[in-house]
Amino acid sequence: MIIFLNGTSSSGKTSIARELLPILGDTYFSLPVDAFHAMRTTPPDLGPDRLADVLKRTWMGFHRAVAGMAAAGNNVLVDHVLSERWRLLDCLALFAPADVVLVGVRCPLPELERRERERGDRPPGLAARQMAQVHAHGLYDIECDTGTTSALDCARRIRDFLPHRPTPTAFERLKLLPPRGIPAA
Template sequence: MSDDQRQGGRIIFLNGTSSSGKSSIARELLEILDDSYFHLPVDAFHGMRSDRDIPDEHLQAELDRTARGFHRAVAGMAAAGNHVVVDHLLTDPWRLLDCLDVLPAESVLLVGLHCPLPELARREQLRGDRPPGLAARQSAQVHAHGVYDLECDTSRSSPREIALRIKQALARRPSPTAFEQLKLALRP
């Protein structure tokens, strides 16, 4: 099948807290994957917003709308036949449910990126662009759904090593996928 006839693209969904290594792993994936992929980080979508002060009482609604739009942008890219590496974090149950509704479950390889809290705190401090403790606040919810196609500890392996594991997992994608399992469990 030629690229023009491709039905839908594959989605590698990297889920982990802030500072867990999602962007570094995504960059490595783009270098080592055989096919062409797009890296779609949710942070880039937030970065496209106009530079305006958002009142505190409207901030959460703005963030939620952005995430919903991001999910639909990922779905649109895949529907057009593009392969995508998604750099996201499932911090609220509705985010997972929304992704289950709009993403093709059979095409998603869900990768859980774990990292011990002390290492996350160290990375946050080094970065300097995240509020201290952000990753710790996110950690319980990000992995609450508990089902993955592949799980990796980013404190024990380099981004390149994890990217290679993901590439191997793509070659032998599970059936049903984690997204298919979650869709059956959460969206009967």
Template sequence: MRHLTGVPPRRGLVILLNGTSSSGKSSIAAELLRLLDEPCFHMPVDAFHAMRSPAPVPPERLDTVLHRTWQGYHRAVAGMAAAGNDVVMDHVLSAEWRLADCLSLFVPRDVVFVGVHCPLEELERRERERGDRPPGLAARQLRQVHAHGVYDIECDTATDSPAECARRIRDFLPARPTPTAFEKLRGTDRAAEDS
């Protein structure tokens, strides 16, 4: 088997789709994988939770196990991008530390931060229809998930189809403005730390 040597260095792009449960992130990600010219990996946070063994987790340890899962997920995405892979990340930044962790790990210039919005009534309808999410999960996440208020691009899955959202994101990529949302958020964080 031929071993690849001299692979040119490259930093991968991270397209971070952030929205509540049932907001349509996975559907947009699936469309993006079909539309993007470069090979790309879809790395949803749900896949990392699904990898966990079925061993029961005592209630007093659940928060720790979940926290470590999210930390590992962030580092796995950062590692794939550092190796030169483009990644579509679908995540729920419903806890402030998750965004802070991503900001500390990812190269801010290489992140396209996408706000995936959906009105509460539609989220609740989707939850009922899916039947695989606890009722009210999206409502509990909604207040915090977009609290940081800064995105590179935003979409609303109640008015646009996943394919339309994916096309808008794809068309946005060639002329991404600077500073990026992650650069702005890192600047805000640094300013707060300095004061």
């Protein structure tokens, strides 16, 4: 199974994942996209075009690592930002859609902005720029709002949802859409 947490930067995905891992009752690998970015070295003088290419290759490698772990029979908890349409299309092509639980992680903009200021490790306004794009596809199996619900309560809600997940899953429904039918992010 792939539990796929999708939300803007600072929406609470990592906090939910941290609370969810110990209560799942099975072996899971936590694979946050930020961990893949942290493994990469990037020369400081890299131009914007080359940087964009490096970032895209990082995301593509991340998707393939998740797919490989799941294909080997591992449960995976993914923390990601589907802020570009191609990322969702790539995941739809790689993951077994029946095995994906797509979780929308939302948070009101004022709280996102507060969290960004507090963190200090993200460009100001990043979450605001991502908001419409991240959720553009519009389909989830379950959603959480970390502006009104604690990370632990979101984690418990996801855990309790897993035995009752719908068929078809959100990923199965998205996979049935033609690529042009998936809204641009």
